[in-house]
Amino acid sequence: MADDVLFEFLHMEMVSHIYKEQASRGEMDKDRATCVSALEGMGFRVGQGLIERFTKDSPSFKDDLDIMKFICKDFWINVFRKQIDNLRTNHQGTYVLQDNKFSLLTQLSSGKQYLEEAPKYLAYSCGLVRGALSNLGMDCVVTAEVSPMPSCKFQVVIQKI
Amino acid sequence: MAVCIAVIAKENYPLYIRSVPTQNELKFHYTVHTSLDVVEEKISAVGKAMADQRELYLGLLYPTEDYKVYGYVTNSKVKFVIVVDSSNTSLRDNEIRSMFRKLHNSFTDVMCNPFYNPGDTIQSKAFDGMVSAMMVQAS
Numbered sequence: 061m062a063d064d065v066l067f068e069f070l071h072m073e074m075v076s077h078i079y080k081e082q083a084s085r086g087e088m089d090k091d092r093a094t095c096v097s098a099l100e101g102m103g104f105r106v107g108q109g110l111i112e113r114f115t116k117d118s119p120s121f122k123d124d125l126d127i128m129k130f131i132c133k134d135f136w137i138n139v140f141r142k143q144i145d146n147l148r149t150n151h152q153g154t155y156v157l158q159d160n161k162f163s164l165l166t167q168l169s170s171g172k173q174y175l176e177e178a179p180k181y182l183a184y185s186c187g188l189v190r191g192a193l194s195n196l197g198m199d200c201v202v203t204a205e206v207s208p209m210p211s212c213k214f215q216v217v218i219q220k221i
Numbered sequence: 222m223a224v225c226i227a228v229i230a231k232e233n234y235p236l237y238i239r240s241v242p243t244q245n246e247l248k249f250h251y252t253v254h255t256s257l258d259v260v261e262e263k264i265s266a267v268g269k270a271m272a273d274q275r276e277l278y279l280g281l282l283y284p285t286e287d288y289k290v291y292g293y294v295t296n297s298k299v300k301f302v303i304v305v306d307s308s309n310t311s312l313r314d315n316e317i318r319s320m321f322r323k324l325h326n327s328f329t330d331v332m333c334n335p336f337y338n339p340g341d342t343i344q345s346k347a348f349d350g351m352v353s354a355m356m357v358q359a360s
Contacts, residue, residue, distance in 0.1 A: 108297075109333040115296035116329055119276060195297045195339075197231070 064141065071164055075099065075180050096183045103187020108195040110188070114138060115196070124218065127196050128155050135192060140164075153218035157189075158211065165210035178206040182214075189214060222312075222357040223320065224288065225249040225304040228328065228343065231297065233257055237343040240304075241357050253302050256282050256290045260300050263292070277325075278318055293321040299328065306357070320355055327351045 078095045114135060121127045132144035136159075146158035164181050168174050182204040190202045199219045206212045225240035240249040259282040279292035284307065293301040301324050305312060327348050331337055334345065 105335075105339075108339055112295070112297055112329045112332040116325060118296065120294075120296055197298055 099183035100187035103184040104191035107188040107191020160211040
């Protein structure tokens, strides 16, 4: 039925709500950074909770690559109903997850239109991945870039202290 | 029936610790603290062993003369420790596993509660209720 789009609509509303709030308070300059951080923070907390639920029954992970594969398959399927299409790594703590048809971007456009608005819609998902990984013990920084929509790449860089 | 139940965070500080109130609580706190070393040892030992399916349930950590201590670790490195009375007619492994299962389920529910910040002590009444059901009834 229409279940699939429930989250997509909620997400779009979330993004526009955050930006409207900031706009009504004036100060357009530092807006973008705070909005993006707010969305990312939301995603972070949700990611932590989700991971607790998803890994309840699965055995422990062997290493970082195993964790990334779990994110690409099970986690992505549960949240976005499809798998990550491509995972690349340099084996030194950097992973690139490529999704060729990211479900939160499919409705925006299928080319270069609205490219500059896309990052807003990716902040929450970056937070989601960061929260999930942090709860599994990997501290990292997640950034996203959009090539022709709706495909996008999430880059995960593991912080080694 | 457990005598003491503890939930310990990834960074090894307690998120929740409850023991049967009539007894010396400090002794239980100390027992749980020492059991953490055994848990760490088990976690790292399995890591170096064959790359088989690794279980979350760690089993009997160590027996003292009065008590037996069981451990369980989640994928987010949160540890559950249950202390049971040795004089109790030995609880079967399955019962201990099911106790850990219930603990894990309730902990997951706490985690998903938006009012709970990961890293805080657990204040949830539902969690309290579930733990009380598992503890020895104080007479």
